Amino acid sequence: MQKNINHMVNYLKELVTIPSPSGNTEEIVRYCENLLAMHKVDVKTTNKGALLATIQGNNDQKHRVLTAHLDTLGAMVKEIKPDGKLRLSMIGGFKWNSVEGEYCTIHTMNDTSYTGTILMHQASVHVYDDAGKAKRDDQNIVVRIDEQVKSKEDVQALGIQVGDFVSFDPRYRYSDSGYIKSRHLDDKASAAVLLHMIEEISANQLELPYTTHFFFSNNEEIGYGANASIPDKTVEYIAVDMGAIGDGQTSTEHDVSICAKDSSGPYHLVLKNHLVRLAEKNDISYQIDIYPYYGSDASAAIRAGYDIKHALVGPGIDASHSFERTHTDSLWHSFQLLMEYIQAPMID
Numbered sequence: 001m002q003k004n005i006n007h008m009v010n011y012l013k014e015l016v017t018i019p020s021p022s023g024n025t026e027e028i029v030r031y032c033e034n035l036l037a038m039h040k041v042d043v044k045t046t047n048k049g050a051l052l053a054t055i056q057g058n059n060d061q062k063h064r065v066l067t068a069h070l071d072t073l074g075a076m077v078k079e080i081k082p083d084g085k086l087r088l089s090m091i092g093g094f095k096w097n098s099v100e101g102e103y104c105t106i107h108t109m110n111d112t113s114y115t116g117t118i119l120m121h122q123a124s125v126h127v128y129d130d131a132g133k134a135k136r137d138d139q140n141i142v143v144r145i146d147e148q149v150k151s152k153e154d155v156q157a158l159g160i161q162v163g164d165f166v167s168f169d170p171r172y173r174y175s176d177s178g179y180i181k182s183r184h185l186d187d188k189a190s191a192a193v194l195l196h197m198i199e200e201i202s203a204n205q206l207e208l209p210y211t212t213h214f215f216f217s218n219n220e221e222i223g224y225g226a227n228a229s230i231p232d233k234t235v236e237y238i239a240v241d242m243g244a245i246g247d248g249q250t251s252t253e254h255d256v257s258i259c260a261k262d263s264s265g266p267y268h269l270v271l272k273n274h275l276v277r278l279a280e281k282n283d284i285s286y287q288i289d290i291y292p293y294y295g296s297d298a299s300a301a302i303r304a305g306y307d308i309k310h311a312l313v314g315p316g317i318d319a320s321h322s323f324e325r326t327h328t329d330s331l332w333h334s335f336q337l338l339m340e341y342i343q344a345p346m347i348d
Helices: 005-016 026-038 152-157 185-203 269-281 297-303 328-342
Strands: 042-045 051-055 059-069 074-080 086-091 103-107 113-120 141-145 165-168 179-181 210-217 234-240 256-262 286-291 309-317 325-327
Touching: 005 026, 005 185, 005 328, 026 042, 026 051, 026 185, 051 185, 059 185, 059 297, 059 328, 074 152, 086 165, 103 141, 185 210, 185 234, 185 309, 185 325, 185 328, 234 297, 234 328, 256 269, 256 328, 269 286, 269 309, 269 328, 297 309, 309 325, 309 328, 325 328
Parallel strands: 059 210, 059 234, 234 309, 256 286
Antiparallel strands: 042 051, 051 210, 074 086, 074 165, 086 141, 103 113, 103 165, 113 141, 179 325, 256 309
């Protein structure tokens, strides 16, 4: 298997530049659908708006599912203030300080968009003596729109209203040393891995031992991305999502992370061990980790009552739900492990 990082990096760059906060993912789903059509993969869109791509295997009685999510953190317009600024309601779990100072886009119902900046109402240290001490919350954090607006009526005249989506600018950067920093690496890094897998399977006409589905979900950040529309014959189900990096964690930006347990409880022991053995057998750099404040589409499927063996793997992402960064090493090792997995026999 030839190492070609550029394909995954290019997919990732394209994905992060398409706004897709949970609830507003149609554009990115269509983008992925068009890519998959080029590889002649059987694709369908679920009623919830997710994408399910299927590659027939030699055994059609037992199926595998790999899922990554296309939705991201974001916000909605909660209130238009009298001075023409916007208050926000969060989409997904992040802290207000992690988006303070970020450029953003307001997406209106009439398909027009306006840019702005997320900042404190008390932003100017020359005016507010509590600029540094004021609480970063939904009362003080506002959006300053890049239009000449001085009142609520001015904003409404633009077509902006309560319930409009607000997306955060990704600020994508790819360094010569192989680091990728951008918002929304959770989970578009994993989606890029799955897209490259499908590309490789198609280009090399690989025969898979079992029918394998690639599920691109669209509501993971709000808790129920791929907990439905799972094909009936599914036996093994792997969420491909970020490995969280921080104090007490083993995950790094240079390995594939294999999760033993998250806030939902332990993952399937035998399937987890199978993935570890595949990594060791094929000299794939990995780390086993526990994520204390984390839930995945695989754990959501278990809670929904599916009788499946579930696992969680993915590239290590630093500063998750904040100023995220990873390295191409992590993308490559995630790709390697999953390619070995889909070509290996199922566990008993």
